[in-house]
Amino acid sequence: MSSQKKRNFQIEAFKHRVVVDPKYAEKTWKILEHAIHEIYNHNASGLSFEELYRNAYNMVLHKFGEKLYSGLVSTMTSHLKEIAVSIEASQGALFLEELDRKWTEHNKALQMIRDILMYMDRTFIPSTHKTPVHELGLNLWRDNIVHSIKIQMRLKDRLLELVQRERGSEVINRGLMRNVVKMLMDLGSLVYQEEFEKPFLVVSADFYRGESQQFIESCDCGDYLKKAEKRLNEEIERVSHYLDARSEVKITNVVEKEMIESQMTRLVHMENSGLVNMLMDDKYDDLGRMYHLFRRVPNGLSLIRDVMTTHIRETGKQLVTDPERLKDPVDFVQHLLDEKDKHDKIIHLSFNNDKMFQNSLNSSFEHFINLNTRSPEFISLFVDDKLRKGLKGVSEEDVETILDKVMMLFRYLQEKDVFEKYYKQHLAKRLLSNKSVSEDAERSLILKLKTECGYQFTSKLEGMFTDMKTSDDTMQGFYAAVGHELGDGPTLGVHVLTTGSWPTQLTTTCNLPPEILTVCDKFKTYYLGTHNGRRLSWQTNMGSADIKATFNKGQKHELNVSTYQMCVLMLFNNGDGLSYTEIEQATGIPTVDLKRCLQSLACAKGKNVLRKEPMSKDIGEDDTFFFNDKFTSKFYKVKIGTVVAQKESEPEKQETRQRVEEDRKPQIEAAIVRIMKARRVLDHNNIVAEVTKQLQSRFLPNPVVIKKRIESLIEREFLERDKDDRKLYRYLA
Amino acid sequence: MRRGSSKKGSANSTTSTNSSAMDLFRSASGKAATKELERIDQLFYSYSNESSGIIDPEGIECLCSDLEVEHTDVRILMVAWKMHAEKQGYFTLEEWRKGLKALHADTIVKLKKALPELENEVRRPSNYVDFYSYAFRYCLTEEKQKSIDIESICELLELVLGSQFPQQVDLFIQYLKTQTDYKVINMDQWMGFYRFCNEISFPDFNNYDEDLAWPLILDNFVDWVKSKQS
Numbered sequence: 020m021s022s023q024k025k026r027n028f029q030i031e032a033f034k035h036r037v038v039v040d041p042k043y044a045e046k047t048w049k050i051l052e053h054a055i056h057e058i059y060n061h062n063a064s065g066l067s068f069e070e071l072y073r074n075a076y077n078m079v080l081h082k083f084g085e086k087l088y089s090g091l092v093s094t095m096t097s098h099l100k101e102i103a104v105s106i107e108a109s110q111g112a113l114f115l116e117e118l119d120r121k122w123t124e125h126n127k128a129l130q131m132i133r134d135i136l137m138y139m140d141r142t143f144i145p146s147t148h149k150t151p152v153h154e155l156g157l158n159l160w161r162d163n164i165v166h167s168i169k170i171q172m173r174l175k176d177r178l179l180e181l182v183q184r185e186r187g188s189e190v191i192n193r194g195l196m197r198n199v200v201k202m203l204m205d206l207g208s209l210v211y212q213e214e215f216e217k218p219f220l221v222v223s224a225d226f227y228r229g230e231s232q233q234f235i236e237s238c239d240c241g242d243y244l245k246k247a248e249k250r251l252n253e254e255i256e257r258v259s260h261y262l263d264a265r266s267e268v269k270i271t272n273v274v275e276k277e278m279i280e281s282q283m284t285r286l287v288h289m290e291n292s293g294l295v296n297m298l299m300d301d302k303y304d305d306l307g308r309m310y311h312l313f314r315r316v317p318n319g320l321s322l323i324r325d326v327m328t329t330h331i332r333e334t335g336k337q338l339v340t341d342p343e344r345l346k347d348p349v350d351f352v353q354h355l356l357d358e359k360d361k362h363d364k365i366i367h368l369s370f371n372n373d374k375m376f377q378n379s380l381n382s383s384f385e386h387f388i389n390l391n392t393r394s395p396e397f398i399s400l401f402v403d404d405k406l407r408k409g410l411k412g413v414s415e416e417d418v419e420t421i422l423d424k425v426m427m428l429f430r431y432l433q434e435k436d437v438f439e440k441y442y443k444q445h446l447a448k449r450l451l452s453n454k455s456v457s458e459d460a461e462r463s464l465i466l467k468l469k470t471e472c473g474y475q476f477t478s479k480l481e482g483m484f485t486d487m488k489t490s491d492d493t494m495q496g497f498y499a500a501v502g503h504e505l506g507d508g509p510t511l512g513v514h515v516l517t518t519g520s521w522p523t524q525l526t527t528t529c530n531l532p533p534e535i536l537t538v539c540d541k542f543k544t545y546y547l548g549t550h551n552g553r554r555l556s557w558q559t560n561m562g563s564a565d566i567k568a569t570f571n572k573g574q575k576h577e578l579n580v581s582t583y584q585m586c587v588l589m590l591f592n593n594g595d596g597l598s599y600t601e602i603e604q605a606t607g608i609p610t611v612d613l614k615r616c617l618q619s620l621a622c623a624k625g626k627n628v629l630r631k632e633p634m635s636k637d638i639g640e641d642d643t644f645f646f647n648d649k650f651t652s653k654f655y656k657v658k659i660g661t662v663v664a665q666k667e668s669e670p671e672k673q674e675t676r677q678r679v680e681e682d683r684k685p686q687i688e689a690a691i692v693r694i695m696k697a698r699r700v701l702d703h704n705n706i707v708a709e710v711t712k713q714l715q716s717r718f719l720p721n722p723v724v725i726k727k728r729i730e731s732l733i734e735r736e737f738l739e740r741d742k743d744d745r746k747l748y749r750y751l752a
Numbered sequence: 753m754r755r756g757s758s759k760k761g762s763a764n765s766t767t768s769t770n771s772s773a774m775d776l777f778r779s780a781s782g783k784a785a786t787k788e789l790e791r792i793d794q795l796f797y798s799y800s801n802e803s804s805g806i807i808d809p810e811g812i813e814c815l816c817s818d819l820e821v822e823h824t825d826v827r828i829l830m831v832a833w834k835m836h837a838e839k840q841g842y843f844t845l846e847e848w849r850k851g852l853k854a855l856h857a858d859t860i861v862k863l864k865k866a867l868p869e870l871e872n873e874v875r876r877p878s879n880y881v882d883f884y885s886y887a888f889r890y891c892l893t894e895e896k897q898k899s900i901d902i903e904s905i906c907e908l909l910e911l912v913l914g915s916q917f918p919q920q921v922d923l924f925i926q927y928l929k930t931q932t933d934y935k936v937i938n939m940d941q942w943m944g945f946y947r948f949c950n951e952i953s954f955p956d957f958n959n960y961d962e963d964l965a966w967p968l969i970l971d972n973f974v975d976w977v978k979s980k981q982s
Contacts, residue, residue, distance in 0.1 A: 703965035726968050733940050734898060740940065745947060746965050 044083040047074045048090050054135065055091070058128045059098045068135065076138045084143035091136065095156065099125075099163035107169045115177055118170075119198045122160070129156035161206045165214060174199075178215055179222050185257070186226065197261035204263055216266055220273055223254075227277035235282050239292035241305040247278040248308055271315070280316040287326050294323060295330050298365065306369035320373070328379045331362065335387030339394065348393075348666055352401035356424050359384060385431040393672070395438035398428050400666065402464065403445040410456050418460050426467050436717045437679050439476060444522045446480060450487055451514060451561055472716055482520030490514040497545050504541065511538045515546070516558070528607040529559035529582065532589040559583065560612065568628065571648035578628060579658045583608050583616040588628070591646045599642045614638040619659055625652060626659045687720055687728045695738060695750040702746045703729075789849070791858035796848045807843040819864050826911050827867050830874045831855075833886045840890050875916075881946065887912045888942045899936035902928050909945075917949040927973050934969055941967045955981075 054071050057063055078087045102121050109117040133140065133152040140152050150158065164170055178199065181191045203211040227250070234243050251274050258267040286309075287294045297306050313319030335358070338344060344351050362380050370376045388394050402425055410418050432438055449455045462484075469477040493515060505511075531539065543555055562582035566589075569575050580588065586606045590597060597605075603613055617638050621631040630647040631638075667675065690713045695701060701709075706729065707722050714720050729748065732738045741747035799811035807815070816823040835851030837843055843851075855870060857863035874883050887908060891900050900908070906925045913921045924945065928934075934941075944967040952960050957978070962971050 704963060707963075722963075723968065723971075726971075729965075730940060730967055734938050740965065748965065 044078060044081070044086055047078050047083070048086060050074050051078075051087070051135070052090060052094055055094045055098075055128075055132060058131050059124075061124075063131060071135045072137070075136050079139045079143050084139055084147070087136070087139055088143070088149060091132070091152070092155070092159070095132075095159050096163060099159055103164050103167050103170060106164065107167070114173060115195055115199055118164075118174070119195055119202070121164075122198075122202050125156070125160055129153060132156070157206055161210060165203070165206065165210065171214070175214060175218055179218060182219065182257070183222070183226070186253070193261050200261055200263070208263075211263060216263070216269070219266075220269055223270060224273050224277055227274055228281075231278045231282055234278075235285060240286050240289045240294075240297070240309075241292060241302065243282070243286060244305065244308045244312060247274070247312060250274055250278060251312070275312075275315045279312050279319065283313060283316065283319055283322055287322055294326050298327065298330060298362075301361070301365065303365065303368045306365060310370050310373075320375070324376055324379050327376070328383050331358075331380065331383040332387055334358070335383060336390055339387055339391040345391075345393070345397075348397035348400040349404045351397055352428070355384075355388070355428060359424075359427070381431070385433075388428070388431045389433045392434070392437075392676075395432050395434050396441045396667065396672075396675075398425065398432070399438055399441035399445050401425070402442070403449065406449060406456055406460055406464075407454050408456060410460055415459075418457070419463065422460065422464050422467060425464070426471065429468075430471065433719045434679075435472065435476075436682065437675075439717075440522070440675060440679055440682075443480065443483075446483060447522050447561075450483060452563065479520045482517055486516050486520060487514060493546065496549070497542055501541055501545055505538060508538050509534055511542060513542055513546075515555070524558060524560065526556050526558065527560050527609055527612065529557075529586060530605065530607045531557075531559070531582075532586060535585075559586075570650050574651070575655075576650075576652060577656045579656065580620075581616065581659075583612060584620055584659060587613075587616060587620065591629075595646050597644050599638065599640050599644070602644065617642075617644065621647075623659070626657060628657075628659070683718060683720065683724070684728060686714065686717070687725055688732060690714055691725070691728060691732060692737060695748065699750050700741065700747055702744075703748070704746075706748065788858045789853075792849055792852045793845070795852070795858065795860070796843075796845055800845075806845070807848065809841040812841060812843070818860050819867070821864075821867070824911070827871060829887060829890070829911065830870050830883065831867075832890060833874065833883050834870060837890070840893055884912060884946050885939070885943060888939055899938040900942075901936050902934070905937045905942070913946070913949065920949045920954055923977060924973060927976050931972065931976070933972065937969075941969050944970055 051071060051074055054066055057066060075087060078084065102125070106114070106117050106121060129152070133156070136152050143149075144151055149155075165174065178196070181196060185191045200211070200215065203214050230250070231247075234246055238246065251271060254270045254274055255267060258264065258270060262270075294306075294309070296302075297309070309323065310320070313323055338351075338354060338358070344354065359380075366372060366376050366380065391397075405421060405425075410421065413421070429435070429438065446461075449461075455461055465477050465480050465484075468480075490513060494513060497511075497513075539557065546555060547553065559582045564580055564582060564585035566578045566580060566585060567575060568578055568588075578588075583606070586608065587602055590602060590605055599617070602617070603610070606613065608616065617629070617631075619626065621627055621629040621644060622636060622638075628647050628650050630645040632643045632645070633639075635642075687710060690710045691706065694706060694709045694713070703726075707725050710725050711720055711722075729738065733740065733748075736751055738748050739751055741749055796807065799807045799815050801808045801811060812828070813823050816825075816828060821827055831851060832840075832843070834854055835843060835847040837847045837851075852858060852863065855863065855866040857866045873879060888900065891904060891908060892898070906928055909921050909925060928937075948966070948970055955977070957974050960966070960974055962974070
């Protein structure tokens with residue numbers, strides 16, 4: 020196989036032998052050098068741009084770029100050296116001005132030179148990796164002016180001096196500062212940092228350190244914070260006017276560190292003006308300032324939060340343990356609400372509604388409210404007071420607000436079941452004495468409780484309301500059916516209460532007067548006639564009666580009394596001068612209740628329809644009682660019965676507490692069984708944790724009690740211990 | 753040395769010491785075994801109540817005096833355990849047979865000789881838990897009774913654990929007598945105490961953790977001891 024060889028024709032470049040005048044380069048350079056001189060001497064107007072450009076172009080073209088470049092460097096350098104001398108010679112304030120002026124001129128010159136040498140800039144320089152003209156000009160300025168020994172220090176000092184003067188409230192030439200600083204920035208961020216920023220930060224730190232020390236000795240907290248804020252703002256403004264924007268965060272850090280962080284503990288704890296005082300005096304502005312300043316430093320806000328929490332817990336603890344305060348439960352609770360409102364306002368106005376502060380406030384309240392075991396009772400008494408009279412004439416909106424506040428306190432309670440018990444008791448009294456100011460308000464609160472705690476919590480309470488309604492209907496039916504039989508007898512009103520919904524009462528003995536008995540029996544017959552299989556028992560300790568009484572001078576009064584009191588008074592229709600024993604026998608009322616009843620009839624001022632001999636304060640078993648003919652009152656209707664909810668006496672309180680503890684036992688056991696049924700096998704610590712979690716919406720179970728319940732369940736063979744691992748319990752199906 | 757092939761002996765026999773009498777016994781022929789049973793039964797009837805047909809407390813007292821052992825001695829309890837006797841103070845024929853066969857005793861003399869070995873057997877840790885819980889159940893005299901009163905528990909503790917853990921038992925008895933929270937002790941608490949003696953260092957209770965599943969009575973006991981010590 021033969022391959023045809025192709026012959027390539029090569030066309031070679033036409034080599035034009037140019038004979039360059041050896042002196043050509045030198046001549047051309049001289050022209051350019053002269054031009055540079057002229058430019059620096061402000062004589063540029065006489066130059067021809069085109070000619071110069073062409074000359075530079077030719078030099079590069081004819082491979083004399085190197086000569087051009089090095090010539091440029093040396094020419095510029097020598098000029099700059101002259102400029103340096105002139106700057107160095109300036110005195111005082113003129114120093115910076117001269118520097119600034121010369122810098123501006125240099126830039127103008129540099130621009131022109133660059134334009135002239137643009138061809139070199141675009142071709143020769145990139146290929147030889149040399150510094151472009153503009154940058155070269157800056158570098159040469161830096162090396163010969165800024166870094167010149169005589170200028171460098173002076174420049175630095177002068178700049179810092181001006182800043183210090185301005186801090187001392189002197190007015191300085193900001194425009195000049197800006198220009199000089201910009202010059203440094205143009206020379207590169209490294210130059211800016213080395214020649215200005217770093218020393219600036221160091222000097223500032225020293226300055227503020229000193230100032231903070233001085234202020235802290237002489238100012239109170241509020242004033243100090245004002246000053247610190249002022250300085251901070253000043254620095255920010257300074258940066259915006261004549262420094263690099265990136266310096267802002269650095270200088271603010273310095274101020275924050277020196278003026279805030281280093282002194283914050285001392286500030287917060289300052290006597291008479293620190294955080295605690297600000298809180299107590301509602302100093303919203305100062306607090307807001309503190310919040311915003313401290314936010315800038317690490318741990319600033321947590322410091323405020325911690326001190327605030329400690330303070331609230333302390334004051335709260337004092338509040339709940341102060342015996343004076345505790346005398347009036349309603350007042351006590353109102354104080355709690357006021358404290359909460361006060362701090363809510365502070366967090367809202369000064370602390371930016373910060374959630375973490377809100378949480379701290381809540382946990383503090385929860386902590387100290389539960390320090391007093393009577394808190395659940397007192398809160399219920401507060402509610403009772405409001406629902407009896409406190410909400411009279413209050414708008415619907417405001418009612419809701421107050422009830423919401425009550426719910427907020429309720430949420431803090433650990434022993435919600437204790438609250439429930441008291442609430443039930445107080446509600447029962449309100450319902451039965453018809454003392455509730457607004458049924459809507461009652462219903463609204465129950466609804467809120469239901470939303471919070473679930474149906475279980477409120478089902479019985481709702482049952483109480485139902486009973487009241489049903490009783491009304493029953494009474495209507497009774498009078499419709501049997502009314503004609505009653506004749507002149509007393510008018511009867513019956514509330515039929517479902518056992519279980521109402522607070523448990525022990526049924527007491529009491530012998531009702533015959534007139535009452537008759538009509539009561541009629542009712543019983545009627546009721547049992549329409550409701551098969553039920554059992555009724557009269558709760559004589561809960562009823563009331565209205566009696567008309569005629570006194571000595573014929574004045575008539577209508578007395579509103581309790582059932583017990585009615586029984587006692589009716590005795591005096593058949594006799595006078597009855598001894599305690601006689602009364603006791605006739606009425607069959609238990610001793611404690613009878614004594615209380617007689618006391619309210621004979622010893623209370625303005626209500627003593629009975630007279631007692633001897634006239635002592637207490638009821639003795641040897642006393643004798645007389646109808647008080649001389650009784651007077653300016654009111655026709657006199658209320659003597661006491662069915663108002665009151666703070667419990669010590670023994671009553673013990674009893675309630677005991678009942679609550681008893682009620683808790685089955686709840687704990689039910690929780691244990693529920694958990695074990697699901698898990699089958701579980702160790703001790705986990706059971707305790709789970710039980711606590713399940714019951715936390717009602718109360719906080721005592722781990723010892725939980726343990727006891729577990730042991731009881733073991734004994735009753737609901738659970739057993741694991742044979743190998745003694746920490747485990749096993750569910751026995 | 754086993755010669756005989758018939759193994760009519762009870763399965764209860766444990767590895768015993770090299771008693772030649774025992775070896776001989778074991779190697780006896782079937783006829784001898786029947787004889788043995790007869791003697792066991794005879795022994796039973798010598799103590800049993802005629803009308804009820806079982807050994808009652810009186811009979812046991814006689815038995816004890818014959819054995820030269822106090823009827824409150826723990827070894828009688830151990831014999832009862834061996835028999836799996838159900839009712840305190842009574843031995844049925846079945847129980848008697850089971851026990852004596854296991855002990856290879858058909859006479860009083862042999863029974864007495866078997867006592868030390870029985871004690872060793874019981875005291876072995878693997879058996880002791882069983883014996884300990886048996887002791888409790890044995891004291892439950894009424895039907896459906898689940899707990900024992902404090903007095904009896906103290907006596908039982910002394911009897912059953914007194915030699916092994918004298919200090920703990922002593923202190924615990926003191927505690928039981930002075931406290932008022934508990935009037936009776938149930939099985940769970942009884943077993944708990946045995947575990948307690950075995951596991952917890954004494955007298956410092958350093959490794960006792962209240963948060964673990966120890967019965968509450970022991971938590972209270974430890975608190976009581978600690979407050980006494982301080």
